[in-house]
Amino acid sequence: MNCERTGAIFCFGELLLRLSTPPGARFSNAAQMAVNVGGAESNVAALLAQLGHDVEMLSVLPTSALGDLCLAELRRHGVGTASVVRAEGRLGLYFFEPNGAGGRIIYDRHDTAFAAEAGGFDWPTLADRARWFHLSGINLALGKVAADAALTAASAMRAAGVPISFDVNHRASLWEGKSEAELAAVRDLATMANVLFASPLDISRLIRMELRAGSADGRRAAAEAAFSHFPNIQHIASTRRMFDNTGLQIGARFDTRATGSETPSARISNVIDRIGSGDAFAGAVIDGILRGCSPEQCATAGLAAAVAKHGMAGDRWIGTRAELESTDPFNTGDIRR
Amino acid sequence: MNCERTGAIFCFGELLLRLSTPPGARFSNAAQMAVNVGGAESNVAALLAQLGHDVEMLSVLPTSALGDLCLAELRRHGVGTASVVRAEGRLGLYFFEPNGAGGRIIYDRHDTAFAAEAGGFDWPTLADRARWFHLSGINLALGKVAADAALTAASAMRAAGVPISFDVNHRASLWEGKSEAELAAVRDLATMANVLFASPLDISRLIRMELRAGSADGRRAAAEAAFSHFPNIQHIASTRRMFDNTGLQIGARFDTRATGSETPSARISNVIDRIGSGDAFAGAVIDGILRGCSPEQCATAGLAAAVAKHGMAGDRWIGTRAELESTDPFNTGDIRR
Amino acid sequence: MNCERTGAIFCFGELLLRLSTPPGARFSNAAQMAVNVGGAESNVAALLAQLGHDVEMLSVLPTSALGDLCLAELRRHGVGTASVVRAEGRLGLYFFEPNGAGGRIIYDRHDTAFAAEAGGFDWPTLADRARWFHLSGINLALGKVAADAALTAASAMRAAGVPISFDVNHRASLWEGKSEAELAAVRDLATMANVLFASPLDISRLIRMELRAGSADGRRAAAEAAFSHFPNIQHIASTRRMFDNTGLQIGARFDTRATGSETPSARISNVIDRIGSGDAFAGAVIDGILRGCSPEQCATAGLAAAVAKHGMAGDRWIGTRAELESTDPFNTGDIRR
Amino acid sequence: MNCERTGAIFCFGELLLRLSTPPGARFSNAAQMAVNVGGAESNVAALLAQLGHDVEMLSVLPTSALGDLCLAELRRHGVGTASVVRAEGRLGLYFFEPNGAGGRIIYDRHDTAFAAEAGGFDWPTLADRARWFHLSGINLALGKVAADAALTAASAMRAAGVPISFDVNHRASLWEGKSEAELAAVRDLATMANVLFASPLDISRLIRMELRAGSADGRRAAAEAAFSHFPNIQHIASTRRMFDNTGLQIGARFDTRATGSETPSARISNVIDRIGSGDAFAGAVIDGILRGCSPEQCATAGLAAAVAKHGMAGDRWIGTRAELESTDPFNTGDIRR
Amino acid sequence: MNCERTGAIFCFGELLLRLSTPPGARFSNAAQMAVNVGGAESNVAALLAQLGHDVEMLSVLPTSALGDLCLAELRRHGVGTASVVRAEGRLGLYFFEPNGAGGRIIYDRHDTAFAAEAGGFDWPTLADRARWFHLSGINLALGKVAADAALTAASAMRAAGVPISFDVNHRASLWEGKSEAELAAVRDLATMANVLFASPLDISRLIRMELRAGSADGRRAAAEAAFSHFPNIQHIASTRRMFDNTGLQIGARFDTRATGSETPSARISNVIDRIGSGDAFAGAVIDGILRGCSPEQCATAGLAAAVAKHGMAGDRWIGTRAELESTDPFNTGDIRR
Amino acid sequence: MNCERTGAIFCFGELLLRLSTPPGARFSNAAQMAVNVGGAESNVAALLAQLGHDVEMLSVLPTSALGDLCLAELRRHGVGTASVVRAEGRLGLYFFEPNGAGGRIIYDRHDTAFAAEAGGFDWPTLADRARWFHLSGINLALGKVAADAALTAASAMRAAGVPISFDVNHRASLWEGKSEAELAAVRDLATMANVLFASPLDISRLIRMELRAGSADGRRAAAEAAFSHFPNIQHIASTRRMFDNTGLQIGARFDTRATGSETPSARISNVIDRIGSGDAFAGAVIDGILRGCSPEQCATAGLAAAVAKHGMAGDRWIGTRAELESTDPFNTGDIRR
Numbered sequence A, B, C, D, E, F: 001m002n003c004e005r006t007g008a009i010f011c012f013g014e015l016l017l018r019l020s021t022p023p024g025a026r027f028s029n030a031a032q033m034a035v036n037v038g039g040a041e042s043n044v045a046a047l048l049a050q051l052g053h054d055v056e057m058l059s060v061l062p063t064s065a066l067g068d069l070c071l072a073e074l075r076r077h078g079v080g081t082a083s084v085v086r087a088e089g090r091l092g093l094y095f096f097e098p099n100g101a102g103g104r105i106i107y108d109r110h111d112t113a114f115a116a117e118a119g120g121f122d123w124p125t126l127a128d129r130a131r132w133f134h135l136s137g138i139n140l141a142l143g144k145v146a147a148d149a150a151l152t153a154a155s156a157m158r159a160a161g162v163p164i165s166f167d168v169n170h171r172a173s174l175w176e177g178k179s180e181a182e183l184a185a186v187r188d189l190a191t192m193a194n195v196l197f198a199s200p201l202d203i204s205r206l207i208r209m210e211l212r213a214g215s216a217d218g219r220r221a222a223a224e225a226a227f228s229h230f231p232n233i234q235h236i237a238s239t240r241r242m243f244d245n246t247g248l249q250i251g252a253r254f255d256t257r258a259t260g261s262e263t264p265s266a267r268i269s270n271v272i273d274r275i276g277s278g279d280a281f282a283g284a285v286i287d288g289i290l291r292g293c294s295p296e297q298c299a300t301a302g303l304a305a306a307v308a309k310h311g312m313a314g315d316r317w318i319g320t321r322a323e324l325e326s327t328d329p330f331n332t333g334d335i336r337r
Helices: A040-050 A065-076 A113-117 A123-128 A137-141 A144-159 A180-192 A200-207 A216-229 A277-290 A295-310 A321-326 B040-050 B065-076 B113-117 B123-128 B137-141 B144-159 B180-192 B200-207 B216-229 B277-290 B295-310 B321-326 C040-050 C065-076 C113-117 C123-128 C137-141 C144-159 C180-192 C200-207 C216-229 C277-290 C295-310 C321-326 D040-050 D065-076 D113-117 D123-128 D137-141 D144-159 D180-192 D200-207 D216-229 D277-290 D295-310 D321-326 E040-050 E065-076 E113-117 E123-128 E137-141 E144-159 E180-192 E200-207 E216-229 E277-290 E295-310 E321-326 F040-050 F065-076 F113-117 F123-128 F137-141 F144-159 F180-192 F200-207 F216-229 F277-290 F295-310 F321-326
Strands: A008-012 A016-020 A032-038 A055-058 A060-062 A085-087 A092-099 A102-108 A130-136 A164-167 A195-197 A235-244 A247-256 A260-262 B008-012 B016-020 B032-038 B055-058 B060-062 B085-087 B092-099 B102-108 B130-136 B164-167 B195-197 B235-244 B247-256 B260-262 C008-012 C016-020 C032-038 C055-058 C060-062 C085-087 C092-099 C102-108 C130-136 C164-167 C195-197 C235-244 C247-256 C260-262 D008-012 D016-020 D032-038 D055-058 D060-062 D085-087 D092-099 D102-108 D130-136 D164-167 D195-197 D235-244 D247-256 D260-262 E008-012 E016-020 E032-038 E055-058 E060-062 E085-087 E092-099 E102-108 E130-136 E164-167 E195-197 E235-244 E247-256 E260-262 F008-012 F016-020 F032-038 F055-058 F060-062 F085-087 F092-099 F102-108 F130-136 F164-167 F195-197 F235-244 F247-256 F260-262
Touching: A008 A040, A008 A144, A016 A065, A032 A040, A032 A065, A040 A055, A040 A065, A040 A130, A040 A277, A060 A065, A060 A113, A065 E065, A085 A113, A113 A144, A123 A130, A123 A144, A130 A137, A130 A144, A130 A277, A137 A144, A137 A180, A144 A164, A144 A180, A164 A180, A164 A277, A180 A200, A195 A277, A200 A216, A200 A235, A216 A235, A216 A247, A216 A260, A235 A277, A235 A295, A247 A277, A247 A295, A260 A295, A277 A295, A295 A321, B008 B040, B008 B144, B016 B065, B032 B040, B032 B065, B040 B055, B040 B065, B040 B130, B040 B277, B060 B065, B060 B113, B065 C065, B085 B113, B113 B144, B123 B130, B123 B144, B130 B137, B130 B144, B130 B277, B137 B144, B137 B180, B144 B164, B144 B180, B164 B180, B164 B277, B180 B200, B195 B277, B200 B216, B200 B235, B216 B235, B216 B247, B216 B260, B235 B277, B235 B295, B247 B277, B247 B295, B260 B295, B277 B295, B295 B321, C008 C040, C008 C144, C016 C065, C032 C040, C032 C065, C040 C055, C040 C065, C040 C130, C040 C277, C060 C065, C060 C113, C085 C113, C113 C144, C123 C130, C123 C144, C130 C137, C130 C144, C130 C277, C137 C144, C137 C180, C144 C164, C144 C180, C164 C180, C164 C277, C180 C200, C195 C277, C200 C216, C200 C235, C216 C235, C216 C247, C216 C260, C235 C277, C235 C295, C247 C277, C247 C295, C260 C295, C277 C295, C295 C321, D008 D040, D008 D144, D016 D065, D032 D040, D032 D065, D040 D055, D040 D065, D040 D130, D040 D277, D060 D065, D060 D113, D065 F065, D085 D113, D113 D144, D123 D130, D123 D144, D130 D137, D130 D144, D130 D277, D137 D144, D137 D180, D144 D164, D144 D180, D164 D180, D164 D277, D180 D200, D195 D277, D200 D216, D200 D235, D216 D235, D216 D247, D216 D260, D235 D277, D235 D295, D247 D277, D247 D295, D260 D295, D277 D295, D295 D321, E008 E040, E008 E144, E016 E065, E032 E040, E032 E065, E040 E055, E040 E065, E040 E130, E040 E277, E060 E065, E060 E113, E085 E113, E113 E144, E123 E130, E123 E144, E130 E137, E130 E144, E130 E277, E137 E144, E137 E180, E144 E164, E144 E180, E164 E180, E164 E277, E180 E200, E195 E277, E200 E216, E200 E235, E216 E235, E216 E247, E216 E260, E235 E277, E235 E295, E247 E277, E247 E295, E260 E295, E277 E295, E295 E321, F008 F040, F008 F144, F016 F065, F032 F040, F032 F065, F040 F055, F040 F065, F040 F130, F040 F277, F060 F065, F060 F113, F085 F113, F113 F144, F123 F130, F123 F144, F130 F137, F130 F144, F130 F277, F137 F144, F137 F180, F144 F164, F144 F180, F164 F180, F164 F277, F180 F200, F195 F277, F200 F216, F200 F235, F216 F235, F216 F247, F216 F260, F235 F277, F235 F295, F247 F277, F247 F295, F260 F295, F277 F295, F295 F321
Parallel strands: A008 A055, A008 A130, A016 A092, A060 A085, A130 A164, A164 A195, A195 A235, B008 B055, B008 B130, B016 B092, B060 B085, B130 B164, B164 B195, B195 B235, C008 C055, C008 C130, C016 C092, C060 C085, C130 C164, C164 C195, C195 C235, D008 D055, D008 D130, D016 D092, D060 D085, D130 D164, D164 D195, D195 D235, E008 E055, E008 E130, E016 E092, E060 E085, E130 E164, E164 E195, E195 E235, F008 F055, F008 F130, F016 F092, F060 F085, F130 F164, F164 F195, F195 F235
Antiparallel strands: A016 A032, A032 B032, A092 A102, A235 A247, A247 A260, B016 B032, B092 B102, B235 B247, B247 B260, C016 C032, C032 D032, C092 C102, C235 C247, C247 C260, D016 D032, D092 D102, D235 D247, D247 D260, E016 E032, E032 F032, E092 E102, E235 E247, E247 E260, F016 F032, F092 F102, F235 F247, F247 F260
């Protein structure tokens, strides 16, 4: 895995408009919805761009004003938009009803411009100027065009020697009723990837083996099983969330083929918005890998981004490198003056 | 046309979720959107139910919480929901960016539950307990299932002697690229209708004849042309909107085969939300017809509802019969204590 | 107690307008207040209607637009309003200043339309079509007319064999300065009731006996004391709230004459609005009784409704049967996609 | 009339909590209400205090936190509160549904602390340190205690030589069903007053004579009729509001026994909140009288305050003397940088 | 004036944070303020970038998070930020209290990072890749460093043959108490400029000559006087605002040395936010010049942008070229579906 | 220390406008900011005035409308403003980005009217009518004028026998880069003070000695060290904040020369706004001292005010003496009806 390439970090995936009810309202009686731009890969892109990397989004946006909104939001975070395709069609939506620490989501992603036109990229040309390629498993659940595009893209990147990070990002509702052949695409991507974001449970689904994740040892075993199954993977990272009667806690783990590192659990003192915390984690870990950080540093930086994201409204971590570096995920309760 | 039937007023059409930007925001930078339930026929239904009529909505709503929201909103206004069909699928949406007196709309109505399942009504049985049947031309633009359902419904109602009101409700963007055969359905519905909501321009499109609507005489001529073209129509009603350098004004017209009545123009002093003012007009006119009011009374009541609607947020007129009757459309600036 | 009757569930009580300050504001500097419709019995009615029961509210509402607001809100939830009386007069109000987990309330319930006209119902006729009758002790604190109406209603229902549920709903501020004769009415209602919502403390006030509620055994003893005191009661249910240094927790208990069942305490991870959680509990328990559920099922369903209510703004639980059944009160922190 | 007295300007009247729906919402579907403190005399008091006068409010406020809110608001504007009485009881409320230029109001003023305890002032002692006494006719419509207090107060002030300004402030809904004897109190107050705020229509009601107010001459004639009827009145002032198809306009008039002055009509370009504009007018006119301004100056200053008030949310004019003096009521559309 | 250069349009000036009270609130009782990023030159930059031009902002922003906010906002609109300097110090602020069509502004621009560090640009190097240079007279009022930088920049641009547009942007409060020498800098910039944004009144101040602007002829005469005074100016453009009793109207004018064109006045039907309408005008005119449009086209496009800006919250026009081209400034009241 | 003086409690310090982002927003993407008036000494003044003391603020406010806002806010809480100086210049600002239990602050306090004109008070005259004098160490960090004024004021008060309370109120960012001479002023004030608000860490900085504050004994030792260092100090009070995995907890301590008292830690169940909780503590402690309360009572009352403040938006505790006395800091989760 060549971390010394020059070029842009490319993130490939769909952008979505998120519409969220206010705290305490239900879908069935909401009078206002907050508007945010989402999409797992774009969340990763935004974090990496804010940390100073040269990042470009590869996506398809409708020609409507809602597409303009997404484009403006990418630019706002410094994500390059030169390769974004505009096409007739719908923008994917999702409705979010937050509910304290949790909530529920209604997806409305049928027949989007992305699902129709995701095949319109010239991957070999893009690979030439790619430093890194990131995508998530959601692409594989959005129909044949998008799934094929994801596999084609990964192959082209792999052929050109571009490191690939793949976030499994399992969403049960997106995968319901999919055929085994379709699910195989997830494994194909994992086979091509160099960095895998996957929990022990994700791994057990990927390699069809039951794994015990109740201890750090069990989690190391899961990582090792994945390493032996997928020959190109160099790094595996994941978060784990726990509820007990003192509330939500989160920990992070980072494995290489040689060793693994796991943080203690950090208490999330005030959940404003959980969505995108996994993407913030992924982005910070990729940044750590690109900068040659140790497993412990990668896990801790990822955890810091994930914890901080819980306190930020919207799908994306917003901040600067200085802020990320000064975030102590285990103590977020000070006022800095 | 038998106004003495008993039973419910049935309104047939799609319900939509409206998402509107705040005043002064643009789609491309909106952070909040107001949520309203729309749909032209449901707006008519809500007004008539609030005036005390027995009204039932005939529609298809998705099984999701967004469908629940629409159902709750119908109930809120006293509209009967016993015959609403629930089905898997999307809820139609539209995005509204108000802009002072005007604004723009982005429709997102593809592949909705209504468009898929509008055929699932037992029209002859419904006709048995119908007092009135109302629908708009929008149904005809929502795909073959919905268009066929509209025509089937109207035929069944006509066969059972149920009076039919039809609001042409022309939306250029919904009709773009439709074939002539499809457009013929609008004329078919007009042929079956007893009450037609159509401006002189709508009439000229319907009967393919150029008409001059610049004067009251010209508008009467348009009505007469429609009466002679469509043998079942007994009443034609419409509003006319004008902008000049003192702002928005609106007038109303009501024609029978014998005579027509036209109100002066009423100034709209403060536009909060224009959408649904035509539906408020239609509902109040239907109420007038059902109560045997004169053309002048119908026009004035319709105008009062339409003017008042401009001052109400959301798609629907909200009020009581007492309020409607005490609204002077030509003087809306008092504080009543 | 006949759970096989047909007819409607009748809920009898006053509706109130709630005006609540925003989080962190005080009454003395609030610039906005949120508007909600409250009233303990209407909260129970709304939950039962949302679960699919045929429910009717028996109340008196002023003829003003504020009365219209309450009526619309009942309809919204599917509660029948055919027997609601409209009369001149005030709507009762209460002001709520939430304060994290707690808060304070200022009542403004003097001389309301309900207090004046609650005697205007024809109870024997209503009893004929009643499946169930629910009321709370608040009626007894609203003046002679309302108190007499409550007792007359219960007698008529009892005479007709309609099961009665009675929620003691003790409010110290409403009972201050009441005479012993007035307090006797609470015991009279408990004597007629089949289902009693009362905590051990409520029971000790009712039967003037000191009871120890610090353990499950003590709570069972309290229930048994009530059973022996009030011959018609078949079921007693209550919640218990606890604060410790990890925050608010809540548990539920359900007793029959034969046995009792008590849930563990569930942590309330994010309190949006505590008001109405007891009513949500009562409604879900009544639903369980009507469906022949076990004591454990009744207690758990009640707890699930109560816990979920804490996360919903306003006085009422809002949802569907499917949601209630899928609520795990001990784990509310997931995002369901 | 002695404008050289020292001491405080006393304003006597009830304070009210105003709860207003957002623009475009109706009472029957409002989710939020804005909270303001109102009360005609307190609005006058606030303007005069902001202009630098020593002003004290004479009122009764409940001991609740809502009473605290009113007290804090008086202090905020610099109105003295040392003589405000606190008593058990309700705070009067009114609900306001603004509707563009107009709107409607629901009063909820029954059985307030003020209505019960307005008799608790020691008027002769207060008169000793009074520079001016202001009250409105609303006091006379709030029950016997308040009406008697108003008459007693005016007599005491008159006896001590304190100038009295009296704003008729006719509210049809407050006077409905009042006996002729009660209405006589308005005339009694006008008999004692030195300054009368009354439109020609008010005057015609006061002196039971039909008056033609369609022209400046007619309006002068009305003033002269009032002067001849009420021997103590030295100044009469009023505004006139007009709607035509370019919107709301307002003009002002000020009469002495010798002469009258009338401003042209000023266009109100953007009505934020009309309530209290008459009180702002009255306050600015009283200030003009106290400072020995000419009739034209009084009319223009009153008009400036009234026009500016239309652009301010809440019941009160808010500003400084410098702002009042720099307001050109005929040109309010500039941006001052 | 060479409109065929390649490179970026450079806009030089300070960015400001705007804090605005809600409609109807006053500074002295505002509880919330809306946050916008302002600055005349950045408003021009944003419009030009949205129309598709390659635009770069030349400014100094503090290293604080408030500086980050400004930078993100520039990126959002597609304005290049590569040459923005970050420095320790304050961000300039202004407080805006809108008041219907007008309002007032409090500036808080002392000792800003821009005022201290505006001298830190390498103008000759920037000139090499400049297609156009835009600045306003505000720079000249921000202290010696900024004023010198503006003159140095213009000289360097002029030396390199870069066309210069100069918006006089007179702000009385910024110029109060400035010496004659300082005012001379405005004339120096006008001498170097190719395009001048100046009203007849601005021109009369610039050339110290009284001019009559009451007619189109008088306005042409003013333009001709400026052309003869400032030899490099090729185009002069301005808007004129009028209030009469039907509200605010706005017209536009564009002059070349050969001819002038003036639009009729367009009614502004709903003023959301007037600030930045002059900058929107300037941006659209510059776009017209760059594309070789006729004087009439430049005036009309500028007017369309200015009228549309009045309906947009914040300091900047937001839209696309398609929207600008479809804006009819004389008819903004339609709903486009 | 003479607690029997008559006169006003004087609080000397700067007022600031606070602009805070909404929960979950970051400075770099905030669209709204909440406006509050802050300033440590004014927070203390407001609490003491609300408890019924005669309190006067000694400060300098700009002549702008923002200064008017601060003045109105002082009046609102009953704080006397007769001695507030108005002067040309800026109002100090601070920007607050809350983040669950913590957050960050950007100060913008350069060159304020206070910093320029704090020297304009006639301290000996003020001392004559002073009952108490309170100030904080922030004055010493605002430049030479303010620091000199603080020392001059304290000397004058001390000379007149007025008790002085001094809150060290250490703000690292305000003290960065200050010379040792400047820091000596803090010690000079501590030398003159009778009541010191200082944590063990503050004490260790003041007396340049390392102290162990991990236990109650260590904290007593710190107090004793301060007592022996500063001969006039009679009382020392402080809060201590702790985070563990169950959230934020706070305890209080009060020491006299004879003895100390320390409360247990109270859990803060819902942090709305932490800012000003130290000032609320200080105010309640001063009230306790003035009323001759025991150390335990002072510590508990201070803790109650500090805990309650966490649940109030804005910089100040808002309430009444009855509320303060009924606050149980260890149990804040009830609803009082």
